[in-house]
Amino acid sequence: MSAPRRALVVIDVQNDYFDGPLEIQYPPREDSLARIVSAMDVAAERGLPVVVVRHELPEGAPVFAAGSTGQGLHPDVEKRTTDACKQVTKNKASVFSGTDLASWITANEVDCLTLVGYMTNNCVIGTAAAAADLGIAVEVLSDATGAISIVNDAGSASAQQVHETLMALLNSNFAAVATTATWTGAVEQGAALPGSDLGTSAVQGRAAHGATQ
Numbered sequence: 001m002s003a004p005r006r007a008l009v010v011i012d013v014q015n016d017y018f019d020g021p022l023e024i025q026y027p028p029r030e031d032s033l034a035r036i037v038s039a040m041d042v043a044a045e046r047g048l049p050v051v052v053v054r055h056e057l058p059e060g061a062p063v064f065a066a067g068s069t070g071q072g073l074h075p076d077v078e079k080r081t082t083d084a085c086k087q088v089t090k091n092k093a094s095v096f097s098g099t100d101l102a103s104w105i106t107a108n109e110v111d112c113l114t115l116v117g118y119m120t121n122n123c124v125i126g127t128a129a130a131a132a133d134l135g136i137a138v139e140v141l142s143d144a145t146g147a148i149s150i151v152n153d154a155g156s157a158s159a160q161q162v163h164e165t166l167m168a169l170l171n172s173n174f175a176a177v178a179t180t181a182t183w184t185g186a187v188e189q190g191a192a193l194p195g196s197d198l199g200t201s202a203v204q205g206r207a208a209h210g211a212t213q
Helices: 029-046 101-107 120-133 159-174 180-189 198-209
Strands: 006-011 050-055 086-090 112-118 137-146 150-152 155-157 176-178
Touching (some): 006 029, 006 120, 029 050, 029 112, 029 137, 029 180, 086 101, 120 137, 120 159, 155 159, 159 176, 176 180
Parallel strands (some): 006 050, 006 112, 112 137, 137 176
Antiparallel strands (some): 150 155
16 A cells, blocks of 8 residues: 555644633643644654644634634644645634635645544544545544533533544544554554444444344
């Protein structure tokens, strides 16, 4: 198998995810941030293309309002965002929606996106699902992404439940999921990350948890 032509996609590592109602809760914010900047450093060292994405809503919006402090990138990501980075602004979950990222990927002969950033339960999964429709391979770094706890009329789940469940779901069909350390090793070796598939995940799930009668 030929080496993947990767690009690192840094999704919405913005100040509103570190203060306020959307604070990332699992993995701990500072831990996931450290892994995100580590991945950016690896990409810089290895010459991988980097895409820095930020969410933007109209002025006066409760989060990600255009021009607000909350809409800005976290300083640790801001200082690593060089002129060489592709910068994308979006207003929906998928990084492809309303942006030119798909054409940029084609122009740069990228065939694999490594996703880091926030949130697991919105923009990460939305982007991974959209990439599948475009025939682009996806990697998700489990310790360089993060989720929030959710409660609504349909039920509730802790941030840890949300994150761990979605990592398993992503690895079953939409992406190869790994830690930042494992991904770094794969980048150094020019190797693809192994993932699972829906059939294998289903068989293993049936063996582990039994079948519904």
